[in-house]
Amino acid sequence: MQGHAEPLSALALRGLHTVRLRPCWGLGRSPKKAGKMGFGKIVKVNEGSLAEELGLVVGDRVLAVNEVTVRDMIEFSFMFADDEIDMLVEHEDGERELVSFDKDYDEELGVEFESAVDAVMPCKNHCVFCFVDMMAPNMRKSLYVKDDDFRLSFLYGNFITLTNMTDADYIRIEKYHLSPLYVSVQAITPKVRKTLLRTSKAEYIMGDLRRLEKAGASYHTQIVLCRGINDGEELERTVRHLYLRRPHVLSIAVVPVGVTKYRKDKFPLKQFDKESAEKVIKAMELWQDRFREEFGETFLYLGDEFYIMAGRDVPSEDYYDEYPQLENGIGLTRKFIRDFEKKLRRNRFQPSKFSYPKYYTIDVICGVSAEKFLKELAKTAMAELKNLTVNVIPVINEFFGEQVNVSGLLTGQDILKALKNRARESDGVIIPGAALRSGEEIFLDDYSLKELRAEFPNTKIEAAKTGGKFFMALQNFIKYKYIDKTDAMRLSNAGYI
Ligand code: SF4
DSSP: OTTOHHHHHHTGGGTOEEEEOOSOOOOSSOHHHHHHHTTTBEEEEOTTOHHHHHTOOTTOEEEEETTEEOOBHHHHHHHHSSSEEEEEEEOTTSOEEEEEEEOOTTOOOOEEESOSBSSOOBOOOOOTTOTGGGSOTTOOGGGGOOBOOHHHHHHHOOOBOSTTOOHHHHHHHHHTTOOSEEEEOOOSSHHHHHHHHOSGGGGGHHHHHHHHHHTTOOEEEEEEEOTTTTSHHHHHHHHHHHHHTTTTEEEEEEEEOOOOTTOOOOSOOOOOOHHHHHHHHHHHHHHHHHHHHHHSSOOEEEOHHHHHHHTOOOOOGGGGTTOTTGGGTTTHHHHHHHHHHHHHHHHTTSHHHHSOSSOEEEEEEEEGGGHHHHHHHHHHHHHHSTTEEEEEEEEOOTTTOTTOOOGGGOOHHHHHHHHHTSSSOOSEEEEEGGGBOTTSSBBTTSOBHHHHHHHOTTSEEEEEOSHHHHHHHHHTTTTOOOOOOOOTTOOOOOSOO
16 A cells, blocks of 8 residues: 555544545546646655655655546646545556545645646747757757746746637636736737747737636736847837736836857848847837836836847836846846845945955856946955955857857856866856756756866855845855755746846
8 A cells, every 4th residue: 555554544533534446537537648648746745744644655646636637736736725635646556546635725735746737738839039949959858848838837937929729728727817927929910920930820919818818817928029020110019009908918028039059040030239229228218118107117128138238237126116027037137236235235234254364266157248247246246355356257158159148048068168268266166057957956058067066176166046145155155055946847047147
């Protein structure tokens, strides 16, 4: 019985009982099929959790709760929010067991599942700017996955295009109150959107947004701006349309298209430069002023890259409101500076505690776009912290091509090369935490932080993801240690500069 005897008796007072099952149990949909589809496999049982009490172990799979086959985290959470549970579990040897118990309505099971959904809904578009299509060859499989899954949008803030949605999907959005979601609109004119997404389904965006709203969902939106295609008048039209859909539309993010050296697509894409970025900023400022005056929010936010390209400072804290699209990289620079300054102010109450007893040098690795503001922060830190010298080293992204200049897309190999090319070694090195896979210490090219550290045995190498952590690292690098507790399933580009 898979070691269940003792924990089960411990639950006797809570009305727990188990029933051994024949292979086919009367569910609407075959639980066996659900098992194969991939949701429900337990990879961690939290200590002291209900799951531990129930005797669940790593490798068990939750197939159904209260006679509903659970296909994803959403369905599981919804069904598990009850005080009487019948849970169908499949053990690793294929044996099934019905575990029944009483619990508090909001009590959690206390496990981690292998994946959040049964099978990721694949993207059916062929966007002219698809970053997956511009990925280097022979990288890990997960980097080539093109997902367009409303469940991941709800759970993790992934952007979806709505081109692959079925009636059943909208029904689930309504049933489980999946809101807010994140929608890649790109353009509101059907023909323009079709040109960008290269599927006729893209033309129904207005109808799709209406269906989403009818299902009760609010949504954040994104416009990937491509010069000469959806900028200028089309951008004006799209912004106006989305503004009119408030309050369903919660925010608009406008980000510039990015291209790597691996792009093979013949569709011509022109990147933004100083002048064209300035033009976009100026045009959008008119909308932003209007929105702030009318309802007190900026509502429309521009990607940090526009300001960096235009040679401007990023906007002030007020501009970003509550940072509604931080996971999309919007406002990352301002938030980084804000968090850094917060920690700096705190340091001023006890400066001597953190000054270095003797001369200490730290090299800070970053993408080219972060060089300017990081140098300013480094200067501030040096003025505060005695005996500390900070050198900011912008690294050219040879892996993806030098037009890719964000820190989060630096690879281990490029960082290694930059560190080897230094005139002299430093005492410490800070690398961008966003360049490491969430929850792990591995770069995009599968090179590990451990391997990098092994190349420089006399240098302490750590990562920092936020402005606060960056200051803490500079403040007391000898004791600083990088710890990333980000959910490894979360697909995010938010983080360091
Ligand atoms: S929707 Fe996303 S994944 Fe799909 S083709 Fe477009 S950019 Fe690529």
